[in-house]
Amino acid sequence: MSNSSSIKNKVEKKKKQDAKQYNRHTLKILKGNFAAAEGAKLCRTGFIPAYPITPQTTIVEALSDMVGRGEMDATFINMDSEHSVFAAAMGASLAGERVFTATSGQGLFYAHEVLHAIAHFRLPIVICNVGRPSIPWNIWSDQTDSLSQRDTGWVQFYGESSQEVLDDIIQGYFIAEKLDLPVMIVLDAFYQSHTSENVWVPDINLIDEFLPAKEKTGSEIDVSNPKSYGGLIPTEHYEKFNIKFWQDINKVEDLTNEIGKKFGDLFGREYSAVEAVNIKPETKMILVTLSSITTTARGVLKQHPEVGLLKLRLFKPFPKKSVLKILNHVSNNCIIVNIERNFLGDNEGAIMHEMKRALYGSSFKMYDVYTGLGGKDVPPSTIEKIIRKTFNAPEDVVWIDFE
Amino acid sequence: MEPSNKFLIQEEEVYSGALSCRGCGWALLVRHLSSILGKETVYVVPASCFSIIAGPYPMNELRGTIVHTIFAAAPATATGIRTALDRQGKKDVIVAVLAGDGGTFDIGFQSLSGAATRGENILYVCNNNGAYMNTGIQTSTATPYGAVTTTNPNSNIKKTWPKDLMGIIAAHNIPYAATASLAFMEDLRMKVKKAKETEGFRLLMIDGPCPPGHKTEPDKSIYVARQAVESKLFPLYEVEHHNYRINYFPSEYVPVKECLRVQGRFKHLFKDDSEEILNDIQQHTNDYWDRLRLLESHSFQVKN
Ligand SMILES: Cc1ncc(C[n+]2csc(CCOP(=O)(O)OP(=O)(O)O)c2C)c(N)n1
Ligand code: SF4
Ligand SMILES: [Mg+2]
Numbered sequence: 001m002s003n004s005s006s007i008k009n010k011v012e013k014k015k016k017q018d019a020k021q022y023n024r025h026t027l028k029i030l031k032g033n034f035a036a037a038e039g040a041k042l043c044r045t046g047f048i049p050a051y052p053i054t055p056q057t058t059i060v061e062a063l064s065d066m067v068g069r070g071e072m073d074a075t076f077i078n079m080d081s082e083h084s085v086f087a088a089a090m091g092a093s094l095a096g097e098r099v100f101t102a103t104s105g106q107g108l109f110y111a112h113e114v115l116h117a118i119a120h121f122r123l124p125i126v127i128c129n130v131g132r133p134s135i136p137w138n139i140w141s142d143q144t145d146s147l148s149q150r151d152t153g154w155v156q157f158y159g160e161s162s163q164e165v166l167d168d169i170i171q172g173y174f175i176a177e178k179l180d181l182p183v184m185i186v187l188d189a190f191y192q193s194h195t196s197e198n199v200w201v202p203d204i205n206l207i208d209e210f211l212p213a214k215e216k217t218g219s220e221i222d223v224s225n226p227k228s229y230g231g232l233i234p235t236e237h238y239e240k241f242n243i244k245f246w247q248d249i250n251k252v253e254d255l256t257n258e259i260g261k262k263f264g265d266l267f268g269r270e271y272s273a274v275e276a277v278n279i280k281p282e283t284k285m286i287l288v289t290l291s292s293i294t295t296t297a298r299g300v301l302k303q304h305p306e307v308g309l310l311k312l313r314l315f316k317p318f319p320k321k322s323v324l325k326i327l328n329h330v331s332n333n334c335i336i337v338n339i340e341r342n343f344l345g346d347n348e349g350a351i352m353h354e355m356k357r358a359l360y361g362s363s364f365k366m367y368d369v370y371t372g373l374g375g376k377d378v379p380p381s382t383i384e385k386i387i388r389k390t391f392n393a394p395e396d397v398v399w400i401d402f403e
Numbered sequence: 404m405e406p407s408n409k410f411l412i413q414e415e416e417v418y419s420g421a422l423s424c425r426g427c428g429w430a431l432l433v434r435h436l437s438s439i440l441g442k443e444t445v446y447v448v449p450a451s452c453f454s455i456i457a458g459p460y461p462m463n464e465l466r467g468t469i470v471h472t473i474f475a476a477a478p479a480t481a482t483g484i485r486t487a488l489d490r491q492g493k494k495d496v497i498v499a500v501l502a503g504d505g506g507t508f509d510i511g512f513q514s515l516s517g518a519a520t521r522g523e524n525i526l527y528v529c530n531n532n533g534a535y536m537n538t539g540i541q542t543s544t545a546t547p548y549g550a551v552t553t554t555n556p557n558s559n560i561k562k563t564w565p566k567d568l569m570g571i572i573a574a575h576n577i578p579y580a581a582t583a584s585l586a587f588m589e590d591l592r593m594k595v596k597k598a599k600e601t602e603g604f605r606l607l608m609i610d611g612p613c614p615p616g617h618k619t620e621p622d623k624s625i626y627v628a629r630q631a632v633e634s635k636l637f638p639l640y641e642v643e644h645h646n647y648r649i650n651y652f653p654s655e656y657v658p659v660k661e662c663l664r665v666q667g668r669f670k671h672l673f674k675d676d677s678e679e680i681l682n683d684i685q686q687h688t689n690d691y692w693d694r695l696r697l698l699e700s701h702s703f704q705v706k707n
Binding site for chain 1: 442443444445447454455457458459460461462463465466467468469470471472473475476478479480481482483484485486487488489490491493496513514516517521
């Protein structure tokens with residue numbers, strides 16, 4: 001296979017990473033789904049409504065086991081559907097509990113109505129979504145599910161590694177509870193969910209220093225202080241809720257960067273809304289990626305000093321400021337290539353939509369590449385192909401493995 | 404019974420100014436219900452006429468807490484609230500769902516079955532007015548045979564029997580389910596109290612008058628509700644686990660016709676060739692009553 005050199009690179013990098021020791025952590029070998037379950041446990045979530053769907057299922061199975069063993073003080077309930085899962089999550093969160101659940105593909109699509117309700121009830125729920133597409137049946141890696149829910153009002157993070165998924169859940173609760181917004185942590189099916197990696201699991205006292213117990217906001221259900229939630233809103237009042245939402249969603253990017261740094265100080269791993277890899281003023285091409293494709297691209301970059309990588313960790317709200325800040329220093333001749341593992345029924349994919357909105361008025365030439373849909377492998381050779389194709393015979397939109 | 408000069412409601416737990424039509428079952432039901440459940444109750448309300456009656460933001464007709472939720476998932480929303488309250492040590496707070504027949508028989512059916520099967524400690528109240536009234540009188544699976552709605556107009560009247568929700572809910576083996584009528588207020592209040600004191604999943608099915616939907620005069624609401632019980636179209640009974648108890652045995656035979664005649668939604672059945680449909684409804688009603696009697700007698704056999 002042509003990717004042996006990049007595998008070697010990966011191993012080297014992994015070795016280096018493993019050499020790093022984190023204080024007040026335990027090194028475990030965990031599949032992505034188990035890292036997610038660990039994250040939910042560490043954050044002391046109190047309620048987990050659940051419904052099975054591949055490839056998410058092992059997350060809720062693990063949580064049920066943790067509850068059963070008394071490792072976490074939470075209520076676990078097997079619900080009758082994802083619609084009910086999210087409605088129950090909504091009810092418990094309205095009453096002030098810290099809530100977690102996980103879903104995937106059809107489950108997320110099915111919950112669509114409730115996703116809107118949760119966001120606009122301003123409930124700080126955190127979930128994991130393990131990405132997979134819709135009909136015809138396909139259970140493999142694809143981001144169409146979560147990206148199609150980008151307009152529901154949920155904050156979305158895409159984790160590159162199991163470590164990042166765990167760390168994102170912790171930071172997710174911080175952001176959610178600070179701004180009263182729900183947060184969705186997305187991981188790739190199988191490549192992450194069912195693949196074992198080294199994960200540094202923080203000690204609980206470290207979590208407690210970073211994420212305080214859920215504080216009361218005064219908006220919770222409290223029978224001694226009766227309130228009405230969600231009643232019909234006359235037109236003259238409706239907008240004020242949206243404006244408040246808009247003001248708060250606009251704070252997410254800065255807060256992500258701010259607490260990503262604070263997280264780094266405390267845990268030793270720093271995060272930001274986006275990450276620039278090998279982006280210099282003279283960079284000729286920038287690949288824009290989400291989740292595990294980023295890791296593959298990192299390896300390929302070693303052979304392409306002229307190519308940079310822009311990893312979007314925060315996707316919704318789109319981190320426009322951070323993206324512009326990075327691209328400000330780059331020559332206008334640099335071309336931008338968005339790598340899409342999603343299909344939203346439009347000419348261009350979700351990343352291209354957002355990048356075009358963010359870069360409106362700039363003169364970067366931008367291309368869109370569909371790849372890896374329905375779980376198709378995106379090996380280093382595909383990334384090489386993307387680079388070659390875009391340098392030599394670029395097309396506005398291309399399905400790279402269908403030439 | 405001695406006539407009483409005592410008001411049934413000692414303390415009102417609703418504010419004045421409910422936004423219902425005149426003669427609406429919802430408004431009267433919730434007045435009585437809340438007077439028994441008290442202020443420290445969380446009402447969970449899926450889309451229905453009561454969503455409107457309860458008042459627009461920032462108003463609340465109820466003195467208690469109200470959570471307006473999505474149409475299909477009131478029992479699931481209530482499950483989450485119940486869980487949170489239990490975790491916070493507030494086990495005594497009643498969580499009550501107030502849903503219409505559409506929200507119960509149709510779109511919320513799965514969520515209802517889930518909560519009932521899990522034995523959630525929730526009081527579920529269905530105001531069954533036999534159609535989607537809030538959206539303007541469309542057919543639900545609770546709509547009676549032979550009725551006219553906007554989706555079963557005169558040219559195409561409803562010719563399927565309503566779903567036997569009480570039978571289905573009884574099959575869930577819950578501690579308490581009962582039917583109740585606004586024309587039999589003491590019976591209704593007794594059942595609300597009983598449901599309040601029972602732990603686990605409880606369901607009350609109320610026959611809900613609706614003048615615009617049933618094409619009746621507002622001052623006939625209680626009369627129609629009484630005729631429904633007297634004609635056995637809406638028998639009053641309780642189910643505890645699998646044990647049935649009939650609460651009211653009409654002393655005189657009242658044919659179903661007498662109850663249907665006063666409702667404009669059945670007007671067409673009283674023109675020429677509709678005798679057969681009326682007979683079918685009478686037969687179906689007799690059969691249901693006979694089945695209830697059998698279930699009741701069997702229940703006592705099981706008990707003894
Ligand atoms: C998912 C969804 N579909 C449709 C509606 C529209 N809708 C709102 S209230 C209502 C009718 C409710 O009927 P019912 O439950 O019988 O209560 P009623 O209004 O008769 O009291 C409908 C169809 C909705 N709110 N949500
Ligand atoms: S339409 Fe019927 S149920 Fe709705 S408020 Fe009017 S009377 Fe009540
Ligand atoms: Mg109705």
